[in-house]
Amino acid sequence: MLRSTYSFGASVVGPLHQREQRPNEDAWLRSAGSYGSLVVVCDGMGSRPEARRGAKAACLAAREAVSRWSRVQGAPLSYLAHLVELLWRLRIYPVDPGDAATTCLLALACPDGAWVLGGVGDGLAIAKTGSNLTIVVGQRGEDFGNETLGLGVSKGSGSWKLVTLPASVEDRVAVLATDGIADDLVPEKINDFCDWLVVDFQNLKPADRWRQLMMELKDWPTPNHLDDKTLAVLRTTATSQGPSS
């Protein structure tokens, strides 16, 4: 079946970092290769001195890990988590991992049609297959706002939430977002939020799509929000109706 995959995303500096003249401590990455199509979203933990570096290194480590992991058919998902953590530590060395702690969320559309979704830390990692919504990361459990695990602060791959979604003939979309977005979403509206990202953005040209998303994130409507905001979308359609970038 002819399938079309596209991804897009954007990241904006939050009001707090603007006020303090600090850079964006979120990072995101979109990539494609023999492993399929990949998007990664990372949120460097605000109180850490090397948070920005940690987030960027995590995106690159995730891409490298996915590339290596996907070469071994049937390799466990836990190996992918281990790889990301190790490669991330190598990339930031000699910085103390605790000083560069970051969340790391990824969505991978494999060439065989299966998807891998999830990560470590807070934020949002969801997929919608047809009308079926899967939330892998998005419920805080016993934490309060701005408390999270992540690379550099969690204890091994056990802190990761990763799932494989089997190949499907239906359209599928994954949305990754940092907590600056996820914590302000009304839980009952996550499904609608996902639909909005598909319907309102699918027919835009890539440049307009990015511009529009930047504008939406800059005009974030929740009062007194502080955090940097990063969002990435990965979508596969069963026909060529979606954009091809």
Add this chain to the structure above:
Amino acid sequence: MGFAKYQEDIVSRWVADNRSKAAPRRHQRQAPIAATAATSNAVNSGQAEATHQKEKPVSKLKEFTMSSARPLPVIVLADISGSMGTEGKIDALNDAVAEMVSTFSEEEDNSAEIHVSVLTFGKGGAALHKPLQPAHKTTWEPMSAAGRTPMGEAFALAQQMIEDKSIISSRAYRPTLVLVSDGVPTDDWQGPLQNLLASERASKAARFAMGIGAEADNKTLAAFLASDESRVFEAHEAREIRKFFRWVTMSVTARSRSAAPNSVVAIEPVDLDELEF
């Protein structure tokens, strides 16, 4: 280089920037390199905003997002046993809590929206005197003193409230618990306190405690704080109740204004008369 493009994520841009710094081109006709991807994104989108301002559509995001700032809950556990009715203690407590709520309600445009609840323990056991809601929506109703001191029930009620995510959502910042008592607990308080301190959610609360008068059981209050760094505030007369609540108010408002409202701001309870709000 220069400006971020829609094809680029901010990581590949960062890598490209670093490569460029390592091996700078001799002939660079483009605009000066922006210091960071974030800055360049901001610049680029700023231009985009200018060109598209006229045709800016109404965003649907409001339909999916919260319409209020993240809550910072404050829960007061107030002893309203019969002994609080003597020496003007209950009146002083009512005035102090009312002043605290009023101050919180005037806090606007902060990182967090302060929510207040008051649990009482006295005649009839522990009760919800004021449910948790934004301070600016709270209308204070004075408490009256009667009965014994069922502090253990109050611990259990506070734990129940903190663990209920429909009352304190995961979006909220860590709550603050404020315990005020002038006597010795008359129920089994140790079990409920252990449960509170062992609860994954409730144990994360910042805790303040005040003992009023010579009869206050400061050991119990210190057990509630469960920290070597915190100390029980001792109010020897009614007017010191107000001082204590001004200290609590100062600490909470400092958190709500701070960049990291989950961190407890250390404000020493000294020179409390000089605190300004």
